[in-house]
Amino acid sequence: MRLRFQLLSLATSTLLFSHFPAFSPSCFSLSLPAATAQTTQDRKAEADRLFQQGIQQLQSNQNQAAGQSFEQALMIYRQIQHQTGVGAALIGLGEANLRLGNSAKALELSQQAIAIAKELNNPEMEKLARQVLDVAKIADNPRKLEADRLGQWGLQQIQNNQLQAALQSLEQ
Incomplete structure (x- = not known):
């Protein structure tokens, strides 16, 4: 089960990285005064940097640090009301929490x-x-974990020609 969970987590990470490689300032435009727009663009650039840092940290299994980077990016995206960034940061933060067992x-x-x-x-x-x-x-489903464990046990029993015991394990 642990390997399957890790593979699913890795697949999710790969999709996350390929769909949100970087947010460019050009995808965020508001009609604000120049000074405010520049400040917003600077904040967005910082959030984008933190988001990318979180991705790199996930890729190198620095999951705690990745969570912190995504959390900081999320805070900035929310402050500047960049909903695409908020959504992406939530996904990254969710992935980091998965890897940390949360x-x-x-x-x-x-x-x-x-x-x-x-x-x-x-x-x-x-x-x-x-x-x-x-x-x-x-x-998050403890019954699923137990079912997977019993299923694996049943398969091992089948391989050892313990068919009656395997049937009991698989029925559980």
Whole structure:
């Protein structure tokens, strides 16, 4: 089960990295006075940098640090009201929480990201958030873990020609 969880988590990360490689300042434009716009652009650039740093940290299994980077990026994206950034940071933060074993927090974060994706009518973001949600649900279900353990035990018993014992394990 642990390997399957890690593979699902890795697949989610790969999709996250490929769909949100970087946010360019050109995708964020407001009609604000020049000084305010520059400040907003500077803040967005900082959030983008933190987001990219979080991705790199996830890729190198620095999950705690990645969570901190995504959290900081999320705070800035919220302050400047950049909803695409908020959604992406929530997905990244959810992934970091999954890797740290905080599946309940990952569930919460991915649900927030799904709501934002729907609001933005962004099916790619929604798909990524749902993938994090699905992995978090699996990780958060103790009965699923027990079922997987019993299934593995049953397969081992089949390989050892212990068919009656295997049948009992698989029925459980």
